[in-house]
Amino acid sequence: MAMLEQALVFDGSQGPLVGILARPVTDCRAAVLIVAGQPQTRVGAHRMFTDLARELAAQGVASLRFDVGGWGDSPGEALAFERSDRDIAAAASVLRTALPGAPRLWLWGLCDGASAAVLALPAVRAAGVTPDAVCLVNPWVRTEASLAAAMVKTYYLKRLMQGEFWARLLTGRIPIANLVHEPLRHLRARFGRGKPGGSGGAARTRGGASAAGEGGAAETMSAAGTVGATDALPAQATAATAAEASAGPDLPEQLLVQLSAYRGAVYTVLSGNDLTAAETDALMSRDKRWRKRLDRKGAILRVPGADHTFSDPDHWAAVIRWVGEKARG
Template identity: 40%
Template sequence: MMKNSQETPVNFKCGEAQLQGILHQVEHAKQGVIMVVGGPQTRVGSHRMFVQIARHLTRQGLSVLRFDYRGAGDSEGEIQSFEHTVADISAAVTFFKTQYPKTNIALWGLCDAASAIALFLKTEQVTSINHVVLLNPWVKQPATEAQAYLTHYYWHRLRDISFWKKLITGKLNIFRSAQGIAQQKALANQQQEDSFVDGMLAGLQQYTGQSHLILAEQDLTAQEFCQLRQHNAQWKTLTFSSEITIAGANHTFASPRWKQQVAEQTFNAIISS
């Protein structure tokens, strides 16, 4: 399906701040996508990732909204940490519904934007959302971060020939490395206090729509999320409507091939159910 679309600058209110965005309009679209921004980024995304994926989706007949949080990019207000961007997402959902009152909405987010979406799922506006697409969700905590380093970083170092060359030639401080591993083990065994991760779990557990997970194989953030699901009893019970890992991909899916895979997987997930 190839449809013509129009990219229109838009603005809408979040509290007293005016948020700026781009609406990729498709006439008679039955499904819309709101792209939520993560990290210190704007609606363009790293290496224009958000722009390119939005254009791919609109060519397939989906309307897409990209927007800047308060204090980011062209939007007014004070910059917010991702735990406090639920109001921004809510404002975007409200605006989108005024433009397409009969269109279903999917929320799409990378890294801490995926985390913010999970927190948003606890709000009353969740009834407007029929899909969420989460890429490399951010769940960084001392224990899960340490476990990810132990399982992936240190294990890969042991299989790296350069590690052994440094060890044999005396260029590697083995005592410092051993101390680092011991510290990571201690952190991995720590009990976690309540955090935003608990809020994410609560949102995902009560969400009745379709949830989709896209992970990058070569990304510690994604690996930390996998560690959480493997080792936390409550997260173990959480299931997603679809899950995929993109081989070789880094955190922001930097290559054209990886971005194309993300775009295709996003579209397939949203229209398949």
């Protein structure tokens, strides 16, 4: 199906926002607002958002991908994802008015982009737009407890079965103290006996690994290497502190408040080889409210073996097909 792409500049919370509207030449059956996680831009890791927009247009689904203020080509101060609600609302309003016939409108986001889209729902409604659906792709729901639960459930036993890990241990490249410290810290947090901690801890890469990584001298039994190399550090991860425990509802509670008040459809996409996705699974396992809201028939797509940004083309193609089918239907 033929498609058109159009550059748009529209008003955001800090000044002009830059976006790209992609739409089919013929009738548009639905529209998707693509919310980029930070510090990613409207292009996405390995051009994934560009591919998403063009493939959706080929399926008869329009989309708008844009840079929030302070990122990419949109000027302003680079703010945390929780503060992008007004820009998301502005983009939703522009997408609604740019297409004739008021097609079904989705909010779609990856990682903290997904969480930003949920937190922006009140601002989107205030702008006169009621989304028909929200699609959360490996949503960012991290707390110290969620990270610990995911690490205990999905990582440590798997790591112990890897010959490469034992080779590093036996050659002294993994200090015994670090080997014990990291699993013990996560076990204590998993069962509620650890000290309160922030959502990201100190300078972790996405997936929870320490900044040293697996090649560093102070290697721990961490999750480094379990996610794609294209993944970027969420802007909020390095700033998280113990204040999370005393600053009111944590991020999962804030998200659940909005999802509970929202009456549209909620779809979720989870990678099979991604710690962020595993944290969402762990959250659903221990909190029946999350299970009730997300785990409905046909509402979750699981992509076995996929990394955080679906860098395998076949994995990403499967996601695009599924999103297109749901949006059109």
